[in-house]
Amino acid sequence: MSSTGDSSTSKNSHKKDSPGSPAQRRPAVLFESLPGIKIITPPKGQFSPQVDERCFTFCSQTITGRIHRREPECYSICVRNVFAHEVRNIIAFKNHRDVDSTGKARYPLPVEGQHRPTHDEAELQPPAPKETQHWEEGLYVWFSKSRWAAQDHMSQMSLGLAGQMDLARRRAARHAIWNEYQAYLKRQAATQATPPEPIQPPIHANGVEELATPLPSLEEQRHHADDKWFGPIVPPHPGPDLAYQADVSYLLHPTAPVPVLHTQVLSLLKPARTMLAIANESLVSGEQQKFWVRVWNKAFTKEPFTLAARTIKWSLDKWNSKESDSSSPDS
Incomplete structure (x- = not known):
């Protein structure tokens, strides 16, 4: 009987001492049930959720313009903030390859951001080639009065500077192919109107013709330019011309506030500053208190x-x- 009682007592004590038993659980703390406060620092660099560009577009249309199917009048303005990791290799973001001696990436500005000669400069002398402008860290202001330019700009908001540069290069290549094809069509139309002159064989100094290679026939000369654009090979239209977008869009990089406007604002607020200074001096000296005491008396x-x-x-x-x-009465 005693051995049975001892074994049951040891089992009960083993159950009480087990880790999962209620006796071994940590007592609940009152503040554990309350919601906690978490301080989260947003990431910086390429993973930052900070806004880097905002665009505002306003479009209007008239009754006459709608009847005649004219383009609406649109005005767009965008403010772009270029951060350091976009134009420079930093510790946490080193993806730029074409960098200069200072470590700055060389991403060229779009067409509307490059130097354009004025009308007077173009009339006086042919414009000299200017140095290509590149993106820099800071704020940029882009505004345009073209609906197509606004749509194209918003479609590029999902691309970085490198992606925008590649897109501009592909578009320039497509425009070059399109211009070459248009020039080919003009040459072909002129060739059909007037047949080409036959190619004369080269003549040596002794007056003997050199016929080492056979001369192409007139038909071969006529279709020599058709080899590249043979049959239905027609390049696709590249879209709006980049030169047209440069005429209706502008990209500015305000590095400092305009000094003339700043001076004008200060001169406009100068009387108010003088009045506030006089009022402050009268309050500090106690003249205002003496004046109102005399008024009260x-x-x-x-x-x-x-x-x-x-x-x-x-x-x-x-x-x-x-x-x-x-x-x-009058006298």
């Missing part, structure tokens, strides 16, 4: 009522004198 004397009575009497006298002058 004068309010309980006969002087305010005497002044008011004199003012009313003077106004009535003036009124009566005007009525008498208007009622008297």
